[in-house]
Amino acid sequence: MKNIFLKLTFVMALCAGLFSCAEDDYDIGEITAPTNLQVDANIVGQSGEMPNGDGSGQVTFNVSANNAMTYKFIFENGSSATTSSGTYTHQFSETGTKVYTVNVIAYGPGGTATSMVVDVEVLVTYEPPKELIDKLVGDGNKEWRIKAEVPGHFGLGPVGGVVPAEWYSAGANEKSAAGMYDDRYIFNEDGTFTHITGGTVFGRAGLIDQLGGSGGTVDGADVLNLEYGDYTENWSISAPGGNETINLTGIGFIGYYIGGDHQYEIFDRSGSNDIILRSTDGNGEFDWWFIITSGEEGDGGEEPEEQLIWSDEFEGDSLNADNWNFAIGNGDNGWGNGxxxxxxxxxxxxxxxxxxxxxxxxxxxxxxxxxxxxxITTKDKFEFTYGRVEVRAKLPAGGGTWPAIWMLGAEWPEEAWPGVGEMDIMEFVGNDPDRVSSALHFPGNSGGNAIVGATEGFTDLTTEFHIYEVEWTTDKIIFSVDGTPHLEFNNNDDTPFQNDFYLLLNVAMGGTLGGNIAADFQESSMEVDYVRVYQ
Incomplete structure (x- = not known):
């Protein structure tokens, strides 16, 4: 990206505080306005061939001034941003090539200020699809809200993560006392964004102060029920990096105030009434996830959505005994596998x-x-019929290791195997480290005759986490790795896969699949980030 310093039209304004006193004299020291204000604008994708950028519309401003404490950027559409670092990335969104005027203000002690007006010419090639605009706007005054009634409507995960609410996922109506669920959001056809707050809002401690509201209750890293009235900002759609994104001006926000650039990437808009959004907070600490909906709770307008019915996120310092049992020993002939x-x-x-x-x-x-x-197993503690199981794990290394993430029919061991059925979500063999497989065992297809599917060519199964998954319905069972299926099975009433199953996690050594154990093997571990079951 070529860095071109913009030396353009500027206006310098100096403000000095005037003080008076009655009888007492106070030495408050010299108050000096910032000097040597400089603005450096980097248009993303700018080059000799593309002087106005690559069409993404993003511009990063780097500002410096002597004796400055904070910097403020004011844009033509009425939006503004304040930063202490002097660096701010803005998303311009009006299609075509346009010159935008930006007022940059450096603030010093005592409210002194120096300002500069700069013009930046930016190309925006993205034009949002009509169906997206229609979905957001509707016929006018279409109201959106946080979909509080479904798990995962609000949560957080790593910056750049692709698993919604990977690290924390709010349960249904969990934040009912926070001041978020009565908020309504309107994307008006004229480009204005109306936020009806219900009188209070919810946000991140240290960031929500940017709103300037009053009151509120500090609850750990959150501020609940900060008093704040309805307001109007502007909204637009852009697609930085090819990702459809809602841009809100000024302090405009959705759900939970996190500061930052007020950009909400549209992660999924396939539902007729729902949209899944994510946004990075102003601290660059987390990606925050939101499900917004234009449907009324219980209106029947949507098909039933997948919901998290059970999970273990493995927080704390010990295994949750309410979720898991230990299998002890070596079983019958090495658990039937030597x-x-x-x-x-x-x-x-x-x-x-x-x-x-x-x-x-x-x-x-x-x-x-x-x-x-x-x-470990969930037998007699969690058993279920049908659903989607998702496990994020990193596998052990070494010849002879044989980790497995799998499921057994709940009637075992009271009923015989393979009659109860077995679903192997993930099996890995340390002697074949670039391959991961899944399998189904049931009468007529068990042991060496099991139905097996695999994916090969991996180089990082033992060094990086991957997501292992099965989607199980009355008529289909699909196994996948990182969202890519490698085994599909047509389920029917003649199989045992129409009854309750439970979960198992283990690392075996050797045996019929694990094979020879390396002479130098000492120890190795399977790490599991989470186990989640959806229906």
Whole structure:
């Protein structure tokens, strides 16, 4: 990106505070307005061939001045932004090439200020699709709200993450006392954005102060029910990096005030009434996720949506005994597979730390076996029929390792295998480290005759987290890795996959699939970030 310093029309304005006193003299020191104000504008994609940028409409302003404390940017459409760093990226959105006038103000001690007016010529090639505009605007005065009644309507995750509310997902109506659910948002056809607040708003401590409201209750990192009235800003649609994005001017926000650039990327708008949004906060700390809807709660206008019915995020410092059981021992003939490990409930083999479940297989003697490891299950604690299981995990390395994320029919061991059915969401063999597989076991298709699908060519299964998933319905079972299916099965009433199943996580060693154990193997772990079940 070529950096071109804009030396354009400017106006210098100096403001000095005047003070008077009655009888007492106070030495307040010299109050000096900022000097040497400079504005450097970087138009994204700017080059000799594209002097007005690549069409994204993004411009990063870098401002400096001697004796300045904060900087404010005021744009033609009435929006503004304030920063102490002097760096701010603005999204221009009017299609075509246009010269925009920007007023930049440097503030010093005592309210002194120096300003400069600059013109920047920017190309915007994106024009939002009509169906998106129609969806947002409707026939006029169409109201949007946070979809409080569904889990995941509000949450957070890593910056740049692609899993909605990956690190925290609010339950249905969880924030009913925060001052968010009665807010309404109107995207007017004339480009104005109306936020009806209901008198109070909800936001991030340290950032919501930008609104200048009063009152509110500090609750950890949140501020609840800050007094703030209705307001109007402007809205537009752009597509930086090809991602459709709602841009709000000034202090315009949706759901939970996070400061930042007030840009909300449209992550999913496939629902007839719903849109999933994400936005990075002003601290650059998290991506915040929101589900907004134009439908009324319980109006029947949408098909039933997928909801999170069970999960373990592995927070805290120990395994949740309400969710999991331990399988102890080596079972019958190495759990029927000739496996070489002895499963324990020792923290050397299974623990929760740093937000992950860690199952470790080790070379150590126990009860006549040369290796220890762990196997945990949800039997009798969580069992379900149909749904989508999503597990984010990093796999163990080393010849002989055989980790698995899987499900068994709830009637086992009371009823015989394979009659109860088995769904292997993920199996990995350390002796074949670029391949991950899934399988179905049931009468006529079990053991070496199981129905198997696999994906090959991985280079990072043991160094990076991946998402392993099964989608299970009455007539279809689909296994995937990172959203890409590798096994699809037509389910029917003749299979055992119409009944309750439970979850299992383990790391085996050797056996019929794990194969030879490397002579130098000492220990290795499977790390699980979360297990989530949706219906």
């Amino acid at each position: 496996e070489s490990q002895y499963y324990t409930d020792s923290q050397d083999n299974v623990k929760v730390e740093n937000g992950n479940l860690v199952i470790t297989a080790k070379r150590e003697s126990e009860s006549g076996f040369d290796f220890t490891s762990a196997r």
